[in-house]
Amino acid sequence: MLEKLLEMQTRYLLDSKSFRGYSKVLKQAVEILNNKKILILCWLKYTGKTELTREIIKKTKSESDFFYFNPYLDIFWNIKTHKDLMFLMDYKIRTQGNIKIIILEDCNIIQGIKTFILDLYKSKNFKIIIIGNNIKIDWVQEIELFPLNFYNKQKDDIIYWWLPHVRIIPDNSYKKVILGAITSDIIEKEVSLPYHIKNQDNFRKMLAFLASYTHPLSLRELHRLLQDHSINISLITLIEYINIALTTRILIKQEVYDIKKKSSIQTQTFYQFWDTGIRSAVSDYTTHHYTNLLACEYISKDYNINAWKFGTFIFDIYATKWDEQVWIIVSHSQEKQEIRRLARKLSKVPELTHRYVLVENKEKLAMRKFFENGVQICELDECITHID
DSSP states (O other): OHHHHHHHHHHHHHTOOOOSOOHHHHHHHHHHHHHHSEEEEESSTTSSHHHHHHHHHHHTTOTTSEEEEOGGGOTTOOOOBHHHHHHHHHHHHHHHOOOSEEEEESGGGSBTHHHHHHHHHHHTSOEEEEESSSOOOTTSOEEEOOOOOOOGGGGGGTTTOOSHHHHTOOOHHHHHHHHHHHHHHHIIIIIIHHHTOSOHHHHHHHHHHHHHOOSOBOHHHHHHHHHHTTOOOOHHHHHHHHHHHHHTTSEEEEEEEETTTTEEEEEEEEEEESOHHHHHHHSOSSOOOHHHHHHHHHHHTTOEEEEEEETTEEEEEEEEETTEEEEEEEOOOOOHHHHHHHHHHHHTSSSOSEEEEEOSOSGGGTOSOOEETTEEEEOHHHHHHTOO
């Protein structure tokens, strides 16, 4: 029984197939593993962390020297505690030889898993890779494997395709099926089981509401609005749900920054999704969610992201990195006078580096020039091109 379990685990890792490149992050991971002996691969499920681990194994020529365990492959639930896991690892060493790398994926549901990890680290006999979002060790360096970035060749598909396993699918109807399955799997394995969520339906309803809501709000406002929609979650439970969604990288917290006061407004927050496909899966498949997409793009390039307020107006993106500041208003209007009005309003905000009014289609605006007082009027691909 144990031999078959080990064989299944090993085959699952080595047979995983990559649908993205890893050149930069692979080098970083190997360096951390060589120097620190332990690392955590985190971010949204299905971004390719297992496949990256396989590449690490190949790069370090450790195909026969690793121990991999994923409790969701243990279909008879033989391994429940860290002692069971230690017994399984010892069995592998006795029957198959010594191991150099230990890989633990989604093992937060194993009782005493942190004790197991810390004991292994203290032994100094192994390198350790932890895959997942729900095991936090403050001094262990994390590698964040973001969803894929935007490129303009298939602009009409942006509501579907930021996860590698989804992007490769040519048919949009099938993308919807896969996104639905992925969303359900994330909620079950990242949320319900690790955090013992009893009412998975309420958690999903909360996500569906946030996916369709495009204004900033406080937790108390969110609680009231959910009740208005007959979604009965206590305030304490709602706060727990939000924290879980942030920890598992389902949601991004985008606070509103007041330009005049030069501080964030803690009670005004947008909740974006780390994948626009998942956002579409829990709400609808008709909205492009450009603000959400831009937030993901900038965060993946190490920018800090806020919405921003100037006077009584709240706008979409305020991205900062070192001395660079990017300010973006997203407009869905096709009226050129409205577009120019927004550009003039943006031009009055002081101390801006890059200023954009983002429109869906410049050709339909019938405008002769796309600059207004230092503000560029552009489409999505032009707005993203300069991101470093």
